Amino acid sequence: MAAIxxxxxxxxxxxxxxxxxxxxxxxxxxxxxxxxVTEVVMRNPRSRHNLAVGQGAGLKIVFxxxxxxxxxxxxxxxxxEVARNVGWGTGEAMASGSISVGGSAALGTGAGxxxxxxxxxxxxxxRTGAAMKGxxxxxxxxxxxxAGFMTHAGDLIVLGNAGEALGDSLWEGRIYVAGxxxxxxxxxxxxxxxxxDSARVHALLRAQGIDGEFPFKKIVAGQKLWxxxxxxxxxxxxx
Amino acid sequence: xxxxxxxxEIVQGRSHIWRAEIIRDIQAKAELGRYQIRGFSTFQKFPSxxxxxxxxxxxxxxxxxxxxxLCVSETTIGGGRPDLVSQPLELAIPVYLTSxxxxxxxxxxxMALGMGFSRAGSATCTxxxxxxxxxxxxxxxxxxxxxxxxxxxxxxHLRKADAIEIVVGQGAKPGTGGMLLGMKVxxxxxxxxxxxxxxxxxxxxxxxxxxxxDDLQVKIMELxxxxxxxxxxxxxxxxxxxxxxxxxxxxxxxxxxxVDGTEGSTAAAPEFQLDHTGIPTLAAIPAARxxxxxxxxxxxxxxxxxxxxxxGVDAAKxxxxxxxxxxxxxxxxxxxxxxxxxFVEDYHALGTEPGACHHCHTGRCPVGITTQDPELExxxxxxxxxxxxxxxxxxxxxxxxxxxxxxxxxxxxxxEPEDLRxxxxxxxxxxxxxxxxxxxxxxxxxxxxGG
Numbered sequence: 001m002a003a004i005x006x007x008x009x010x011x012x013x014x015x016x017x018x019x020x021x022x023x024x025x026x027x028x029x030x031x032x033x034x035x036x037v038t039e040v041v042m043r044n045p046r047s048r049h050n051l052a053v054g055q056g057a058g059l060k061i062v063f064x065x066x067x068x069x070x071x072x073x074x075x076x077x078x079x080x081e082v083a084r085n086v087g088w089g090t091g092e093a094m095a096s097g098s099i100s101v102g103g104s105a106a107l108g109t110g111a112g113x114x115x116x117x118x119x120x121x122x123x124x125x126x127r128t129g130a131a132m133k134g135x136x137x138x139x140x141x142x143x144x145x146x147a148g149f150m151t152h153a154g155d156l157i158v159l160g161n162a163g164e165a166l167g168d169s170l171w172e173g174r175i176y177v178a179g180x181x182x183x184x185x186x187x188x189x190x191x192x193x194x195x196x197d198s199a200r201v202h203a204l205l206r207a208q209g210i211d212g213e214f215p216f217k218k219i220v221a222g223q224k225l226w227x228x229x230x231x232x233x234x235x236x237x238x239x
Numbered sequence: 240x241x242x243x244x245x246x247x248e249i250v251q252g253r254s255h256i257w258r259a260e261i262i263r264d265i266q267a268k269a270e271l272g273r274y275q276i277r278g279f280s281t282f283q284k285f286p287s288x289x290x291x292x293x294x295x296x297x298x299x300x301x302x303x304x305x306x307x308x309l310c311v312s313e314t315t316i317g318g319g320r321p322d323l324v325s326q327p328l329e330l331a332i333p334v335y336l337t338s339x340x341x342x343x344x345x346x347x348x349x350m351a352l353g354m355g356f357s358r359a360g361s362a363t364c365t366x367x368x369x370x371x372x373x374x375x376x377x378x379x380x381x382x383x384x385x386x387x388x389x390x391x392x393x394x395x396h397l398r399k400a401d402a403i404e405i406v407v408g409q410g411a412k413p414g415t416g417g418m419l420l421g422m423k424v425x426x427x428x429x430x431x432x433x434x435x436x437x438x439x440x441x442x443x444x445x446x447x448x449x450x451x452x453d454d455l456q457v458k459i460m461e462l463x464x465x466x467x468x469x470x471x472x473x474x475x476x477x478x479x480x481x482x483x484x485x486x487x488x489x490x491x492x493x494x495x496x497x498v499d500g501t502e503g504s505t506a507a508a509p510e511f512q513l514d515h516t517g518i519p520t521l522a523a524i525p526a527a528r529x530x531x532x533x534x535x536x537x538x539x540x541x542x543x544x545x546x547x548x549x550x551g552v553d554a555a556k557x558x559x560x561x562x563x564x565x566x567x568x569x570x571x572x573x574x575x576x577x578x579x580x581x582f583v584e585d586y587h588a589l590g591t592e593p594g595a596c597h598h599c600h601t602g603r604c605p606v607g608i609t610t611q612d613p614e615l616e617x618x619x620x621x622x623x624x625x626x627x628x629x630x631x632x633x634x635x636x637x638x639x640x641x642x643x644x645x646x647x648x649x650x651x652x653x654x655e656p657e658d659l660r661x662x663x664x665x666x667x668x669x670x671x672x673x674x675x676x677x678x679x680x681x682x683x684x685x686x687x688x689g690g
Contacts, residue, residue, distance in 0.1 A: 024464075024468075026464040026465070027464075027467055049457045049460065049461070050457065050460050050461045050464045053461050053464040053465050054394055054464060054465030054466075068457075069454070069457045069458075069461070070448070070457065070458065070461040073461050073465070074394040074397070074461070074465045076394050076395075088448055088449065088454060088457075089448030089449065089458070089461075092447070092448045093389060093392045093393075093394070095393065095394060107448070107450075108447050108448030108449070111389070111447035111448040112389035112392055112447055112448070114392075114393075114433075127447055127448075130443075130447035130448075131387070131388060131389050131443065131447045133389070133433040134433070149443075149447070150388070150443050150447075152432075152433040152434065153433050169443075171433070171434060171435065171438075172433075172435060225441075226435065226438040226439065227421065227438060227439050228273055228420075228439050229272060229273065235271055236276065236420065236422075236598075236600055236601050237589060237590050237598070237601065
């Protein structure tokens with residue numbers, strides 16, 4: 001294969017990519033995946049945006065620093081590890097695969113994700129897990145306001161605290177918070193998880209190497225925003 | 240609760256304030272305890288494109304042979320940035336189908352529209368409910384819409400799309416998200432949106448992972464990265480502060496901007512929003528054009544206009560004012576059979592008549608278009624519907640090209656404000672098009688001669 005500046009083959013299946021040098025980097029990653037490369041070490045990410053976007057299964061992508069917005073966005077099976085922090089929209093609309101963040105994440109982490117796993121070892125910003133459609137989002141630290149906003153499905157698990165308006169307008173997503181909840185959003189209710197639920201959540205944590213027993217509160221929809229008050233279909237004909 | 244016709248009618252009294260419909264509206268709200276919701280578009284009368292007329296060629300210029308000579312109608316969306324878009328959306332005509340979701344429309348309607356627009360060489364748009372397989376198969380050119388709720392957002396669907404439309408808002412209900420009442424949230428619709436079956440779905444209005452234009456700029460690049468810089472990215476705006484909004488939209492780096500006037504339709508919206516929010520399409524087009532001109536982006540970012548475009552003449556006027564393309568919704572549905580005098584007893588059951596039905600929100604569409612009920616849907620034959628849609632589009636483009644040729648233009652995109660005159664003070668003031676006869680425009684800015 002022709003040498004490409006910024007891409008160094010460590011073996012047939014393992015390469016090193018200099019983010020500073022390689023252009024159209026996501027296309028290159030897809031090409032490397034097609035070529036049979038299974039692991040890419042990304043040097044000098046320097047908090048650049050849109051890194052490891054739209055990647056597929058069979059590729060592990062390891063960043064040795066911080067990434068900017070939409071890291072791992074639209075992920076479709078890749079295993080992504082970020083040593084330090086990430087910006088907005090990490091793992092947005094992810095369908096499968098995993099993203100592990102060693103530091104903290106910002107607004108909209110896992111927004112609209114449909115499957116897979118995001119694991120943030122630090123804190124997350126506002127709107128974490130907003131519009132989630134599935135998958136698991138684990139935050140070892142705390143989450144900002146409007147976390148779990150309109151979450152359709154999936155698990156948002158927070159070991160730290162949650163900000164204001166938690167679980168606002170929730171659909172059928174499940175939110176678990178071990179720490180303090182500053183405030184609930186519209187139609188969000190706190191319930192005690194039953195034993196099966198608690199066992200399931202702790203099993204998800206153990207799979208990520210997080211041991212211990214956490215006193216989770218579960219947040220579910222009150223379902224008052226699911227329907228207009230008047231369910232009589234004829235009522236819609238008044239106009 | 241009964242439909243219209245089973246209650247004594249409120250008569251129109253002498254008051255212009257407390258008109259019969261106002262009294263009926265208050266009575267309904269007093270009974271329901273909520274605002275009124277309905278489909279279709281505004282019932283207000285706004286200054287419209289009808290208040291502009293064309294000035295065909297006479298002595299000052301030469302017309303083309305309207306019934307013979309060729310007139311170009313091909314249209315490119317997103318052709319201004321070849322470095323960022325390798326496959327701009329190429330249409331045979333400057334008209335495509337605006338965003339209408341699967342959910343708002345049934346499967347047969349989606350298929351019929353897809354086939355009809357494809358046969359006319361044009362495109363359809365998925366709307367917010369995700370990409371319906373049947374629509375992808377039917378539409379040779381499909382625009383994939385990404386809304387704040389991100390229903391069914393899928394990387395593979397983005398890659399299968401011929402363009403991507405990011406919704407900021409819509410003309411029918413600016414500043415709010417979509418709405419789909421429980422009667423239409425069927426198992427299939429709910430499955431595509433990850434919703435409980437039968438809920439009254441009210442969508443988010445703010446995107447979950449960006450807030451402003453600077454963030455959106457990065458988001459657009461994310462979509463380009465995910466789709467390998469292939470498809471154009473369109474931003475859909477409701478017509479509000481158009482002059483400012485369009486400039487900011489252009490700054491995000493999108494390839495095309497849809498400006499959706501207040502006449503834009505919907506399958507369900509609060510009526511007060513339909514009637515009292517946003518600005519008319521007539522006013523929005525010149526504002527959008529001027530905005531792009533002021534930042535040197537006119538002709539580089541494709542300007543698409545929607546909201547109340549009913550025929551080829553409306554479309555030609557929109558192009559003359561500055562649009563590169565129009566998108567239609569209701570006109571296409573009417574071509575498909577909306578409000579047709581079939582199954583009249585079912586219109587009556589809804590308390591309405593063919594020609595006056597705006598009950599898309601109920602999911603009980605008598606002609607099987609805006610419904611998820613299999614029995615009602617079966618009333619629409621996709622093949623027959625597709626032919627009606629194709630015929631309508633053909634007629635629409637004939638109207639546009641004849642107008643253009645009468646104005647001496649061999650390309651519909653060469654129509655310009657100079658080809659227009661206003662026949663009302665309002666239209667002149669809103670557009671800057673000079674008044675007919677006096678060639679003098681009302682207001683601070685003038686298109687063409689006069690001033």
